[in-house]
Amino acid sequence: xxxxxxxxxxxxxxxxxxxxxxxxxxxxxxxxxxxxxxxxxxxxxxxxxxxxxxxxxxxxxxxxxxxxxxxxxxxxxxxxxxxxxxxxxxxxxxxxxxxxxxxxxxxxxxxxxxxxxxxxxxxxxxxxxxxxxxxxxxxxxxxxxxxxxxxxxxxxxxxxxxxxxxxxxxxxxxxxxxxxxxxxxxxxx
Numbered sequence: 167x168x169x170x171x172x173x174x175x176x177x178x179x180x181x182x183x184x185x186x187x188x189x190x191x192x193x194x195x196x197x198x199x200x201x202x203x204x205x206x207x208x209x210x211x212x213x214x215x216x217x218x219x220x221x222x223x224x225x226x227x228x229x230x231x232x233x234x235x236x237x238x239x240x241x242x243x244x245x246x247x248x249x250x251x252x253x254x255x256x257x258x259x260x261x262x263x264x265x266x267x268x269x270x271x272x273x274x275x276x277x278x279x280x281x282x283x284x285x286x287x288x289x290x291x292x293x294x295x296x297x298x299x300x301x302x303x304x305x306x307x308x309x310x311x312x313x314x315x316x317x318x319x320x321x322x323x324x325x326x327x328x329x330x331x332x333x334x335x336x337x338x339x340x341x342x343x344x345x346x347x348x349x350x351x352x353x354x355x
Contacts, residue, residue: 244280293312
């Protein structure tokens, strides 16, 4: 038996490229995180590193790169909204992924609590206050306490291996018809 089977090496030599390639194999939903800057101007960016943390209390997390302009707004600001994008919003996701001013120009949205923008057409809006911030290496892990949720009809925008996944509506319907519901929550572990 090798030493690796017993314990990992003392220092890992995983390159950022290898890490990105491996993590890219994990299909994920796509969100746009929105908030307001210190002058009350809407700000937002595309994020796929989003997850539910707890049902009671209701908590979610967002991971944000320390070099992104949104880092300070999320780690120091009072709150934010998670706009879970529909399969029809790939263009919006690409627009908010770019570093540019005026991202909200021509984008339909309405104010949520505290005036934080909620993007029209999203299949869910999760509004949060900042609960905690943790060090995540080159990212911050921002935990939000959920205080309002709005859900709309539609299929989620999915992303994997550097591209959006295009799943036909009929395929969604077929998969949902045969999928065991709540399988993970009822698992014996």
